[in-house]
Amino acid sequence: TQLLIAQKEEAGIQLQAEEYDLTAAAADLDEIEEVNANCILMANLQQASS
Template sequence: MAAAADLDEIEEVNANFILMANLQQASTLGTQTDNAPVYDTDGSAE
């Protein structure tokens, strides 16, 4: 059953890689579009 355990490990690593890639893409998209400060409901800049 070592092969099944190895497959689970590979799937977990792939999922983490995809998650990190998505987070990195989201952060770069955010920095490109957010050129004005975001104001909260109380008027303070975030």
């Protein structure tokens, strides 16, 4: 019974770590998309001003 409880706890910790990794990856993706949007905006502004 103790072993089963320990295994469940370990699985829970592993799941939390995977969820954290996914959250971090999603935040990175949001940041990349924002940088891309800024680059497109700057290119459009440069084109409009020339």
